[in-house]
Amino acid sequence: MRNYKHLFFDLDRTLWDFDKNNHETFMDMYDKFQLREKGIENPSEFYDIYQHINFALWETYKAGQIEKERLNFSRFFHSLNVFNVDDKELAANISEYYIKVSPLKSNLYPETIETLEKLKPKYRMHIVTNGFEEVQFIKIENSGLQKYFEKIITSERAGFKKPHTGFFDFALRETDAQPKESIIIGDDPETDILGASQIGIDQIWVKHKPVKPETIQPTYAVNHLREIIDIL
Numbered sequence: 001m002r003n004y005k006h007l008f009f010d011l012d013r014t015l016w017d018f019d020k021n022n023h024e025t026f027m028d029m030y031d032k033f034q035l036r037e038k039g040i041e042n043p044s045e046f047y048d049i050y051q052h053i054n055f056a057l058w059e060t061y062k063a064g065q066i067e068k069e070r071l072n073f074s075r076f077f078h079s080l081n082v083f084n085v086d087d088k089e090l091a092a093n094i095s096e097y098y099i100k101v102s103p104l105k106s107n108l109y110p111e112t113i114e115t116l117e118k119l120k121p122k123y124r125m126h127i128v129t130n131g132f133e134e135v136q137f138i139k140i141e142n143s144g145l146q147k148y149f150e151k152i153i154t155s156e157r158a159g160f161k162k163p164h165t166g167f168f169d170f171a172l173r174e175t176d177a178q179p180k181e182s183i184i185i186g187d188d189p190e191t192d193i194l195g196a197s198q199i200g201i202d203q204i205w206v207k208h209k210p211v212k213p214e215t216i217q218p219t220y221a222v223n224h225l226r227e228i229i230d231i232l
C-alpha cells in the first residue's frame with residue numbers, strides 16, 4: 001500500500017444517498033402538489049415511470065442534445081402526461097420545487113459518519129464532485145459532512161468534469177497533493193475510478209449495490225464504507 005496523505009471522496013451515491021434522498025423528495029412532491037387528487041393514484045408507479053423518463057432524458061442531455069432546464073421540466077411534464085395530466089404550469093412548479101428541496105435531504109449511507117470520524121485524524125480529506133457549487137454545498141452542510149473536509153472541489157469551479165484530467169489536475173493543485181500520496185473513493189467506474197487511474201491516483205470503488213459486469217479493475221473495492229478503514 002502506498003503512503004496516502006490525501007483522501008478524495010466523491011459525494012453523490014458514495015456518501016450522500018442520492019437514490020433515497022431523491023425518492024423522499026419525490027414522495028414529498030406527490031403530497032404537496034396533491035397528485036392523487038389529479039388522478040395519479042399509485043405514487044410508486046408514478047415514480048417508476050418518472051425514473052425511466054428521467055434516465056432517457058439524461059442520456060440526451062449527456063449527448064448535448066438538450067439543456068439542463070429543459071431536462072428538468074420535461075422529465076415531469078412527460079411523466080404527468082403518461083397519467084393524462086397535461087399541465088405545463090404544474091410541471092414547471094414541480095421541477096422548481098424538486099431542485100430546491102432535493103439538496104436539503106440528508107440521508108447518508110450507513111456508517112458514513114463513523115467512518116469519517118475514524119479517518120479524520122489520520123488524513124487530509126476532500127470532496128471531489130461533478131455538480132454545481134450551490135447545490136453540492138447545501139447537501140454537504142445539511143447532512144453534517146462539512147467538518148470532515150478541508151476542500152470541496154466541484155466541476156463547476158474546476159471548469160472540467162470528472163473523468164477529465166483537467167478536473168483531477170485542478171483538485172491536486174487546490175489541495176497541494178501529489179498523485180502518489182492520494183486516493184479517490186467513489187462509486188462511478190468511469191468518472192471516479194478510470195478518471196483517477198489515468199493520472200496515477202489509486203482508487204477505492206465503493207459498490208453499495210452489486211455492479212455487473214465488472215470489467216474495471218480498481219486498486220481496491222468495497223461494498224460498505226466502513227471497509228475503507230481496513231484498507232487505509
Ligand SMILES: [Mg+2]
Binds near residue numbers: 010011013014187188
Ligand atoms: Mg457518485
